Amino acid sequence: YHALISRFYEKTGCPVIVNTSFNVRGEPIVESPADAFRCFMGTELDVLVIENCYLEKTKQTVERSRYEGAFALD
Known part of the structure; x- marks a missing residue:
């Protein structure tokens, strides 16, 4: 895993990868x-x-407006 993160950092300048749903x-x-x-x-990504x-x-x-409000908050 460290090798993957190190290589990602070399290519992007970003030393972090987030793993989430x-x-x-x-x-x-x-x-x-x-x-x-x-x-x-539709997000801030x-x-x-x-x-x-x-x-x-x-x-x-x-357009972002086509996405916002498409799903109700739970």
């Missing part, structure tokens, strides 16, 4: 790349990485 309160857990993109666009795809929020054009 991928969802927002009140929503189902992300199960597909499409779910991941929708969740990414800056970057989404899926396999060899690296997406920066600032380079995406989808």
